[in-house]
Amino acid sequence: MKRILCIPLVWIFLLLHSCNKADVTSIEISQNDVYIEKLKALGFDLSQGFYEDDGGFIVENDIFLSKEDIDYHSNRKLLEVVKLHDLSTYASLNSAKAGGGKKSQYRTTNIVSFIDHSSYTKTISLYLDPSLNSVLGSGLDQAITRYNNLDLALKFIRVQNANVASIRITPADNSTPKKYLMKAGFPQSSGAPYNSILVNTNYYNNNTIRYDIASTLAHEIGHCIGLRHTDYMNRVFSCGAETDVNPNEGSGTDGAVHIPGTPTIPEYNSFMLACTDGVDRPFTQNDILALKTLYPLKAPSFYVALSTIILEDRSSYSSCCDYNDYDVKYEAKFYKDQAGTTPYYPTSPFVLRGALFHNNSFVQQLNINIPTGVQSYDLGTYTNSSVLEWGTTVSQDEYQVIVYPSYDLYLMR
Numbered sequence: 001m002k003r004i005l006c007i008p009l010v011w012i013f014l015l016l017h018s019c020n021k022a023d024v025t026s027i028e029i030s031q032n033d034v035y036i037e038k039l040k041a042l043g044f045d046l047s048q049g050f051y052e053d054d055g056g057f058i059v060e061n062d063i064f065l066s067k068e069d070i071d072y073h074s075n076r077k078l079l080e081v082v083k084l085h086d087l088s089t090y091a092s093l094n095s096a097k098a099g100g101g102k103k104s105q106y107r108t109t110n111i112v113s114f115i116d117h118s119s120y121t122k123t124i125s126l127y128l129d130p131s132l133n134s135v136l137g138s139g140l141d142q143a144i145t146r147y148n149n150l151d152l153a154l155k156f157i158r159v160q161n162a163n164v165a166s167i168r169i170t171p172a173d174n175s176t177p178k179k180y181l182m183k184a185g186f187p188q189s190s191g192a193p194y195n196s197i198l199v200n201t202n203y204y205n206n207n208t209i210r211y212d213i214a215s216t217l218a219h220e221i222g223h224c225i226g227l228r229h230t231d232y233m234n235r236v237f238s239c240g241a242e243t244d245v246n247p248n249e250g251s252g253t254d255g256a257v258h259i260p261g262t263p264t265i266p267e268y269n270s271f272m273l274a275c276t277d278g279v280d281r282p283f284t285q286n287d288i289l290a291l292k293t294l295y296p297l298k299a300p301s302f303y304v305a306l307s308t309i310i311l312e313d314r315s316s317y318s319s320c321c322d323y324n325d326y327d328v329k330y331e332a333k334f335y336k337d338q339a340g341t342t343p344y345y346p347t348s349p350f351v352l353r354g355a356l357f358h359n360n361s362f363v364q365q366l367n368i369n370i371p372t373g374v375q376s377y378d379l380g381t382y383t384n385s386s387v388l389e390w391g392t393t394v395s396q397d398e399y400q401v402i403v404y405p406s407y408d409l410y411l412m413r
Contacts, residue, residue, distance in 0.1 A: 035057065035067055035070050038070050039057065039059065039065075053178070056070075058179070058180065058183060064185050064196075105230060105258070105259040105286060107226045107227055107257050110187040110188065110189055110191070110226065111225065111295075112124070113190075113192075121153050121154065121155045122153060123154075123157060124155065124157075124167065124221075124225070125164060126140065126156060126158050126165060126167045126168075126169060127158070127160070127167070127169065128140055128169045129162075129168075129170040131171060132201075135206060135213075136169070136213060136217065138213075139213030140169070143214045144156045144157070146283055147291075150291055150292060152291055152292065153295045153297045153298070156221070166193055166195065167195055167197060168195060168197070169197045170199065172199060172200050174200065178200045181200055181203050181216060182197055182198060182200065182204075184196065184197045184198075184221075185223065185224070186223060186224070186226060187224070187225060187226045193224045193225050197220045210278070211279055211280050215280050219271055219272060222271065222272050227272050227290070227294075229272055230267060230272045231273055259293050260293060262286050267284060269281055270284050271287055272287065300409055302335065302336055302344040302346075303336070303344070303412050304332050304335075304352070304411055305340055305412040306330065306331070306332055306379075306402070306411065306412075307330075308329070308330055309328065311326075312326060314326060321387055321389045321390075322386075323385075323387055324384065325384075326385075327383050328381065328382055328383075328399075329379075329380070329381045330381075330401040331376055331377065331378055331379060332370075332379055333375060333376040334346065334374075334376070338412060340412060344375065346370060346371075346372055348372055349370060349372055350370050351368065351369055352367075352368045352369075352403060352409070353404045355401075356400070357400040358398070358400075359396050359398060360400075366379075379403075382399035382401075383397075384398040384399060
């Protein structure tokens with residue numbers, strides 16, 4: 001994004017006059033020319049908001065792509081590169097020639113996938129570097145409250161341990177000047193949210209007063225969970241016009257998929273507009289519609305109970321030790337109700353997802369094809385053994401199967 005002097009920031013302040021030419025940042029073709037060409041081939045418009053940073057590149061002023069990201073997407077053969085229109089004014093946005101009728105709310109191709117083991121939601125944990133707490137702490141709490149008040153399938157919490165956080169909010173390396181307020185990225189192909197928001201402490205420190213902290217943090221969190229800029233196709237809407245600059249950010253490698261039901265033109269005051277005038281922007285009704293469409297809190301269609309059945313127990317005991325040795329079968333049973341009183345027989349095949357652990361360490365993901373018409377399914381039989389000497393485990397060879405809930409499936413405890 002840009003601030004009022006046209007320096008790119010997370011959100012660009014609304015410009016009422018044109019920028020000085022010296023303020024428009026571009027990158028020279030050098031040893032990075034291969035990556036620049038790859039970005040162009042992937043559909044990114046690099047005429048503005050593009051520069052080298054921290055071993056990768058910033059596009060759209062606040063989205064970071066590492067060189068590894070670019071290589072990964074360049075090697076994929078199924079990318080759809082959308083032909084860009086030269087949209088230089090808001091009027092041209094609405095013209096048929098320029099591709100008018102562009103929808104307002106957009107998401108990336110990848111979004112956050114589900115689900116936590118404990119409930120029918122996905123918990124997104126956020127860590128705020130202690131050095132930023134006095135500056136951003138209250139704003140982050142406000143941003144989290146705004147998301148959680150929507151009753152989405154995503155739930156946001158703050159954590160104090162960076163190692164367990166889904167998203168880490170930390171200071172950027174300001175050894176060289178940064179052109180953004182904050183920067184983030186888009187969800188990973190694994191379904192995890194982007195895991196980092198970097199903060200430019202030249203703009204967020206104890207000597208500055210800002211009114212857009214909560215909405216800027218909510219904006220960057222929005223990118224991490226898959227939201228594009230509301231006016232990605234024509235940044236002139238919120239940023240003002242710049243001479244000889246194509247305001248279409250492009251769909252690029254991450255895509256720009258319209259969110260059904262949202263307006264047919266960009267919306268004033270959306271928290272996901274590319275530019276801000278520096279004021280706070282709580283969610284608009286269409287922002288809320290977009291979030292609820294992406295991450296609805298849905299009731300499960302049926303329930304699964306995971307049980308363990310000991311087939312043969314060869315365990316023994318002595319004065320010092322317990323010797324556990326048994327064959328155990330893991331079984332899934334399906335029910336219409338959470339109490340487990342009414343059996344459910346799937347009317348179409350589905351995939352039951354889970355994981356196999358050995359001695360509490362992850363072994364592999366399980367994708368088990370469940371056929372039509374079965375009320376229970378054998379998930380496999382394993383031999384578990386362990387030796388406890390005076391209550392302390394001295395050897396272990398144990399397996400565990402777990403099942404993940406999904407949109408249509410709730411795990412009963």
